[in-house]
Amino acid sequence: MRIFWSALVVFGALALCLGCEGKSAAPAKEHVGPRIVTLGGDVTEIVYALGAGDSVVGADMSSTYPPEVTKLPRLNYHRQVSPEGIVSLDPDLVLLTAEAGPPGAIAQLRSAAKVVDIPNDLTAEGVAPKMRAVALALDRVDAGEQLVATYEKEMADLKEYVDGLEERPSVLFLYARQGMGAPMVGGTGSGADTMIELAGGVNAAAALEGFKPLTPEALLEFNPACVLMMTKGLEAVGGEAGLLGIPGMADTKAGQSKNFVAMPDDLLLTFGPRTPQAIRQLATALHGEEAAKK
Numbered sequence: 001m002r003i004f005w006s007a008l009v010v011f012g013a014l015a016l017c018l019g020c021e022g023k024s025a026a027p028a029k030e031h032v033g034p035r036i037v038t039l040g041g042d043v044t045e046i047v048y049a050l051g052a053g054d055s056v057v058g059a060d061m062s063s064t065y066p067p068e069v070t071k072l073p074r075l076n077y078h079r080q081v082s083p084e085g086i087v088s089l090d091p092d093l094v095l096l097t098a099e100a101g102p103p104g105a106i107a108q109l110r111s112a113a114k115v116v117d118i119p120n121d122l123t124a125e126g127v128a129p130k131m132r133a134v135a136l137a138l139d140r141v142d143a144g145e146q147l148v149a150t151y152e153k154e155m156a157d158l159k160e161y162v163d164g165l166e167e168r169p170s171v172l173f174l175y176a177r178q179g180m181g182a183p184m185v186g187g188t189g190s191g192a193d194t195m196i197e198l199a200g201g202v203n204a205a206a207a208l209e210g211f212k213p214l215t216p217e218a219l220l221e222f223n224p225a226c227v228l229m230m231t232k233g234l235e236a237v238g239g240e241a242g243l244l245g246i247p248g249m250a251d252t253k254a255g256q257s258k259n260f261v262a263m264p265d266d267l268l269l270t271f272g273p274r275t276p277q278a279i280r281q282l283a284t285a286l287h288g289e290e291a292a293k294k
Helices: 002-018 041-049 067-071 083-087 103-110 127-137 141-163 191-198 216-222 231-236 239-244 253-257 275-287 289-293
Strands: 036-038 056-060 093-096 115-117 170-175 184-186 211-213 226-230 260-263
Touching: 036 041, 041 056, 041 093, 041 127, 083 103, 093 127, 103 115, 127 141, 141 191, 141 275, 170 191, 170 216, 184 191, 191 275, 226 231, 226 253, 226 275, 231 239, 231 260, 260 275
Parallel strands: 036 056, 036 093, 093 115, 170 226, 226 260
Antiparallel strands: 170 184, 184 211
16 A cells, blocks of 8 residues: 555656646745645635645645745646645645545545545635634634634624615626636526625526526526626626627626626635625625725
8 A cells, every 4th residue: 555655646746747737836845834735715715814824735726815825736626636646745634625526536535645624605604614614624723713703793894884785786697718608697596696695786697596508588688787707707708898799788787888897716706714805896896985995
């Protein structure tokens, strides 16, 4: 078994190097605490928010915040885990959620490293349990409670502001990526639906469940006052001009006023320490600068 894992580590190092997309790893530095690998942007953000960023030795491709994490060895996307690449980093601790996969790769990883499962509830209410689970895994419980207290205070202030709003514009969330075809609409039960509500909007696609392909007929029926996208999604459709070129878009309220809102991919739907910031940014786009003060 020792020979097997030694070979696996060597192979993994090669695989990790090939997966770096031309980026060189940051120079080795002294690590504080255990050697940690994080899989999932929300988990990675929480680790850094708890002050344990110096212990992170690798993170998956969905982990792009804080910026310094992108200087570390980049692992496969957390839904396409390569256990060899992770083992090659000699981690003491691997933090992941139920979104990580495929199952066979995760089972193989569990046999080679200490893996801690973090709750993956992608809602505003699910952030505090995630923070506490990561803090417990890192033996930083007190720091975790401070982080939770700050988060809950910010969320309470935002809720008070949103509860006092008289107008709630209809917002349509579109998910797009290069080569995927028609954008997808975020309906009820999606993370986008949650963020729209928290920011004082009404999901124009609330009649749908989850994500569904956008059709011209549905777009005209939704007739949103605002279209919300992630930054890379807007780029994928060709910017505002490309968005206006989607059949039916120019005839909607959002299209006529060019009321398009784009937010960073690693902010809008991550559901982590910066969720209050994301809500505030979206609320400001929907309701004006007053929201920015909350």
